[in-house]
Amino acid sequence: MVYILDPIFQLLVLAGAFAAVHLLASSKSFIFIAHTVLFASLTAVLIAQGIEPYSTAQHPDGTWKTVFYGAAKATWWIGGALMLVSSVRLFLIFEGRPREGRLVQDLIAGLIYIGASLSIIAYVFNVPVGTLIATSGVVAVILGLALQSTLSDVFSGVALNLGRPYSVGDWIVLDTGVQGRVVETNWRATHLLNATNDLVVIPNSALAKSLLVNQSSPDETHGVTLSVRVLTTRTPMQIQQVFDTILLGGKRALRDPPPLVTLGEMDGQSIIVELAFRVADAGQIIAAKNETLDLIFRHLRAEGLDLATNVLSNDLIQVAPNKLGNANTTVHHELIRALPMFAALADDELKFLTEDLSKRNYPRGAEIMPQGKKSPTLMVIAQGVAVVERESGDAKIELNRLSPGDFFGERGLLMGAEEPGFIRALSPVTVYEISSNGIARVLRERADLADEIGATLAARLNAEAALSEGTVFPAHRPLTIAHRIRQLFQLHQPDRR
Structure with a gap:
């Protein structure tokens, strides 16, 4: 039982407990409580042995004791960092904005780990942090130039996460013509699933510079418009009534707001009819257009109406009358x-x-x-x-x-x-x-x-x-x-x- 009182054994047990809690526990509250208890126990063990983790004092009397003192100090700083990070994960919450909350938590956690690393360098290895920072500044410039593209993507990802022009599940369209539903967004890139079910990966830096249209905001519904030219073999009001009936037959068009038929430019032979309706989401646009075109063909054929087309000279081409016969x-x-x-x-x-x-x-x-x-x-x-x-x-x-x-x-x-x-x-x-x-x-x-x-x-x-x-x-x-x-x-x- 004597080995239980051995400070080296106690240090190893506490370090193992920290690692086990950090890797295996899933509840944030349990992790925070466990880290706090373990950190307090670790502090008590070190103080009892006369070790001050925040002191640069060295212990030259014996190589193994020097190693133990250094390991003990490093473990204390790491344990403190884990306790602070677990408190950040537990208490720093953005209500209704989990992405922003996660981003801020990651940034603060990164600062805590950087601070713990610098403290270990200063108090364990007795290296002047100021000199190290000055030296690392040159290295940072070199790395920054080498990683310019990557850093641009990372900072663009931070800006996009804070600005929230889109969320996972939204359908977005870029000025380059690329469009799709957002399935993942991270520090480096945004992943889209397009209409042909292909995965499109867009660097955040390119996305931040693009003109972006979010077709799922402020809601999932999306407007669809179609324009057709019909021969004026009936009065405009009769033609409008036919197209009102056509829109009634659509299964994908939403009923609220109601679909709209607008009569446009008319000449001596034809009139332009514009149809406008909304669908539940952008993914149904193509299917809704195909369905509506099929309905237009069937209803016009049933009503004896005909489509007309324009050529480059603006001369009207009249389609042969759409009659099924006299009998x-x-x-x-x-x-x-x-x-x-x-x-x-x-x-x-x-x-x-x-x-x-x-x-x-x-x-x-x-x-x-x-x-x-x-x-x-x-x-x-x-x-x-x-x-x-x-x-x-x-x-x-x-x-x-x-x-x-x-x-x-x-x-x-x-x-x-x-x-x-x-x-x-x-x-x-x-x-x-x-x-x-x-x-x-x-x-x-x-x-x-x-x-x-x-x-x-x-x-x-x-x-x-x-x-x-x-x-x-x-x-x-x-x-x-x-x-x-x-x-x-x-x-x-x-x-x-």
């Missing part, structure tokens, strides 16, 4: 042909679907189909926009929006299933109904069409489920749907062994 059968034929599940049909087979096609018109706000109904027909939107909503208690959950060329009722007709929500007209809607008799005639002629319809419906159901529930159905689901279609229409079941 209703031609309109029906083109509308049904556009459905993916019937794209492979020949013209004579398509006639089976269009022979007994019926047309229905619904005013704005009308209920087209109630929730839970098994539809006996397949209904195709010819004009207007409808919304599919599910009632859950007192709340309504929007599942989908339907525009010209979209269809519904396939669950009841082809699978014997109920509609997941009620369908309501957001604008005046025209719908064409395909009866079960027409589909039955086609399937009797081409039983293999059940497999193609099954694959199309499975893909659509998977997409809807992924949007509303985040789930994906198994790969064999198309075969299951095709089997159900064959059962309902009493078709021959193929042998899939």
Whole structure:
């Protein structure tokens, strides 16, 4: 038990305890308390041995004792530095600004460690600190010139962290055209994830000099604008109403603030229509633009309107009128042909679907189909926009929006299933109904069409489920749907062994 009273043993135990607490403990309060207790114990041990850590007095009586005294003083200064740093980590907090708090903590901790290092040099090795600082100034100049680029990045990183022009998760655009979502920022560089999912590393010095646009501030929403030129085959107000309906069909455009249609320059043949809306975040801009362009094409085609273009001479090129034909059968034929599940049909087979096609018109706000109904027909939107909503208690959950060329009722007709929500007209809607008799005639002629319809419906159901529930159905689901279609229409079941 005598070795427990040995000051060398006590010093080694305390030094080991400091290292263990610093490396293994996770709670800031526990680290601070442990460091304080250990530092007080270390001070008591040194004072009891007559060692003054803050004194330059030397102890020449024995090499090992001199080494012990020097190690003891160095351990005391390091222990004091650890105690001060742990207090800084615990008590220096910037409410709501963790990045700035961490930065200031790192700077103060660095100063504490520098001070402890200079104290060890002065009180342990008895080297004049003033002379050392003067000598190190020359070295610092040389290093500064050699590390000019790195130091520029570091100080730019300090300025960016204090100024906070962006945060992790923000989408930023630079004047060089580089853009992306911030995924990491440190002393040296800022890391962006761009639209193609590539990592872009930008030095902080370059970022600090760039014109920067933060598209996530003051909020995540971002504005999108599109401009199209339309032939004036109708009055400007009628054209505006068509584009109001087009924006109703967008699934990515936010409803608050509402999308805006502005009529611009008009000449004798065309008018410019400008669309403006907001999306939830900058990452949806491309998808929202693509969706809107698709809706513009489908609605203008359904309404008989045409786009116009300009050439360099400013002479207007008039596109051939977008008419589907004079006879209703031609309109029906083109509308049904556009459905993916019937794209492979020949013209004579398509006639089976269009022979007994019926047309229905619904005013704005009308209920087209109630929730839970098994539809006996397949209904195709010819004009207007409808919304599919599910009632859950007192709340309504929007599942989908339907525009010209979209269809519904396939669950009841082809699978014997109920509609997941009620369908309501957001604008005046025209719908064409395909009866079960027409589909039955086609399937009797081409039983293999059940497999193609099954694959199309499975893909659509998977997409809807992924949007509303985040789930994906198994790969064999198309075969299951095709089997159900064959059962309902009493078709021959193929042998899939």
